[in-house]
Amino acid sequence: MTPQDSAARPNLWTRLQAIDRRWIYLVIWIVVMVPLLFPFPIKPKPTTPVEKLFSYIDTMPAGKALVISVDFTPDTRAELQPMIVALLRHAFATGRPVGVLAMAVYGLGLGEEALSQVTAEFNAHATTHEDSVINGEDYVFWGWTTPPLTVMLGMGERIANVFPVDYYGARTESLPIMRDLRNYDDVGVLVTVAASAMPRSWIVYGQTQFGVHLGCGITAVSAADFYPYVNSGQFVGMLAGMKGAAEYEQLVMERMAKNKMDWGLRNRGTEAMSSQTSAHLAIMAFIIIGNIGYFATRRRKS
Amino acid sequence: MNIATDPWVWIAAILTIAIFSFLYRENPFYRAAEHLYVGIANGYAITFYWHRILVPSLFDPVAHSPHFITKVWLIAIAIIGAFYFTRFIPKISWLVRIPIAILLGYGCGASIPRAVDAELIKQLQATIITRAHFAHWDTAAWAIIIFLGVIATVSYFFFSAERKGVIKPVSYIGVIFIMVGFGASFGYTVMARISLFIGRLQFLLGDWLGIIK
Numbered sequence: 001m002t003p004q005d006s007a008a009r010p011n012l013w014t015r016l017q018a019i020d021r022r023w024i025y026l027v028i029w030i031v032v033m034v035p036l037l038f039p040f041p042i043k044p045k046p047t048t049p050v051e052k053l054f055s056y057i058d059t060m061p062a063g064k065a066l067v068i069s070v071d072f073t074p075d076t077r078a079e080l081q082p083m084i085v086a087l088l089r090h091a092f093a094t095g096r097p098v099g100v101l102a103m104a105v106y107g108l109g110l111g112e113e114a115l116s117q118v119t120a121e122f123n124a125h126a127t128t129h130e131d132s133v134i135n136g137e138d139y140v141f142w143g144w145t146t147p148p149l150t151v152m153l154g155m156g157e158r159i160a161n162v163f164p165v166d167y168y169g170a171r172t173e174s175l176p177i178m179r180d181l182r183n184y185d186d187v188g189v190l191v192t193v194a195a196s197a198m199p200r201s202w203i204v205y206g207q208t209q210f211g212v213h214l215g216c217g218i219t220a221v222s223a224a225d226f227y228p229y230v231n232s233g234q235f236v237g238m239l240a241g242m243k244g245a246a247e248y249e250q251l252v253m254e255r256m257a258k259n260k261m262d263w264g265l266r267n268r269g270t271e272a273m274s275s276q277t278s279a280h281l282a283i284m285a286f287i288i289i290g291n292i293g294y295f296a297t298r299r300r301k302s
Numbered sequence: 303m304n305i306a307t308d309p310w311v312w313i314a315a316i317l318t319i320a321i322f323s324f325l326y327r328e329n330p331f332y333r334a335a336e337h338l339y340v341g342i343a344n345g346y347a348i349t350f351y352w353h354r355i356l357v358p359s360l361f362d363p364v365a366h367s368p369h370f371i372t373k374v375w376l377i378a379i380a381i382i383g384a385f386y387f388t389r390f391i392p393k394i395s396w397l398v399r400i401p402i403a404i405l406l407g408y409g410c411g412a413s414i415p416r417a418v419d420a421e422l423i424k425q426l427q428a429t430i431i432t433r434a435h436f437a438h439w440d441t442a443a444w445a446i447i448i449f450l451g452v453i454a455t456v457s458y459f460f461f462s463a464e465r466k467g468v469i470k471p472v473s474y475i476g477v478i479f480i481m482v483g484f485g486a487s488f489g490y491t492v493m494a495r496i497s498l499f500i501g502r503l504q505f506l507l508g509d510w511l512g513i514i515k
Contacts (some may be wrong), residue, residue, distance in 0.1 A: 011390045022325065026326045028496075032503055032505070033503055036514050037513065075406055075498070076498065077501060078498050079494060079498065079501070098388075103495075105346070105347050105351075106343070106347070108350070131366075136349045144350065146355060149412055149413075165358075168470045200420075200421075204413065204416045205412070205416060206366050206419065209416060220490040220491070220494035220496040221491050231448065232424050234424055241490065241493050241494055242493070242497035242500070266515075272497065274504070275497055275500045276493065278501060279500075280493070283317060283492055
């Protein structure tokens with residue numbers, strides 16, 4: 001082999017630079033799947049924005065409602081659905097009235113699914129009427145209507161005008177819960193769970209005009225965009241991505257254990273954290289190897 | 303192993319695999335699943351718009367309202383809304399400007415004053431360092447970093463003066479803040495995409511194949 005042949009033959013770094021991306025997909029697939037099959041326990045430590053939202057809901061005046069706006073679509077279900085479930089558990093465990101609406105038409109099924117799951121969990125352990133979680137008394141699912149601007153402004157005047165009938169077709173005004181849930185004045189905090197810029201619209205229309213307190217649960221992609229609103233106090237707290245959901249799940253589990261509701265419920269966000277951690281480690285390794293390869297090949301070329 | 307018997311779970315699993323097959327290469331299964339998704343999403347939305355918006359807010363009141371004026375208003379508004387479809391008829395396509403103009407006027411009027419307050423004034427207030435920030439060393443440190451970050455980043459986007467003298471190093475610091483912001487966004491994006499993949503694997507391994515709990 002001549003020295004020219006050796007120089008022309010690609011070395012390890014050069015070959016890594018040109019690796020077929022499907023190998024990367026395969027590695028990520030394995031790295032995510034193995035911890036799901038053989039999970040290692042991870043207990044996420046709640047961050048400040050998550051703690052703030054939890055404390056706010058936990059300590060808001062009795063009778064004030066938690067309103068959840070389902071502003072996402074099924075494509076981001078993995079990240080955001082655990083937030084809705086955890087928020088509902090928190091509200092029902094502390095006896096808060098709950099209102100749920102959807103700003104995205106595709107969010108209707110997701111809201112209904114979360115409500116069915118959590119009400120079934122609570123009603124399975126209920127022994128009296130007071131322990132039960134009942135539609136129209138303890139919660140209301142208003143459903144969806146459009147356009148968002150009209151909904152956000154209209155709810156400040158009278159919620160029953162915006163949603164004359166609920167998701168199940170009942171006259172909203174006839175529901176007992178609506179006697180004390182007339183407009184934003186009766187809302188302790190409205191949490192928008194979104195995969196879009198909808199939380200910003202809630203600030204602009206709901207908060208600026210009517211002063212409603214807002215929290216948000218958002219996809220990790222948009223987390224960096226919403227931190228300024230947490231810093232300014234426009235959001236009382238924020239759940240960012242699946243990790244934010246897992247952190248909230250931990251706080252809710254602790255609260256439910258304190259209330260003697262230790263029912264061994266599943267927490268989808270927390271269950272995913274071992275896969276998330278190993279995938280992050282793999283991607284960090286890819287980034288480091290990629291950069292070393294880039295600089296090594298650049299030096300070789302020069 | 304406890305494989306699902308629900309046919310809908312099987313359909314969802316097969317469609318998920320069809321979409322994932324794109325990771326290997328473009329193929330007819332992926333394309334079929336993609337087209338199915340778009341079609342179903344549109345059909346779902348149109349159904350809800352019909353039953354939840356058009357029927358209760360337009361057709362029912364027009365048919366049953368005892369007030370003649372209400373009916374006239376609703377029909378007039380419906381006709382203006384229908385002008386959107388005139389864009390398919392070149393001769394009268396200019397009519398589409400009418401509903402667009404109404405929406406723009408309403409949207410701008412409702413948005414601009416509130417957006418200025420929410421997006422500008424409140425954010426500016428949040429950068430002001432107050433005595434309360436110095437109650438704890440960490441809140442003080444973050445308040446100072448945010449203040450410096452805003453000044454430096456805004457100076458980077460200040461194009462009315464040549465970047466020399468004091469503006470040069472300050473705008474350079476602004477670039478560092480911007481890069482940190484990009485890094486945070488990228489990190490969060492990775493987390494988001496992995497989360498979605500985990501969600502699908504939880505479904506495939508759990509709900510479908512019953513391998514995991």
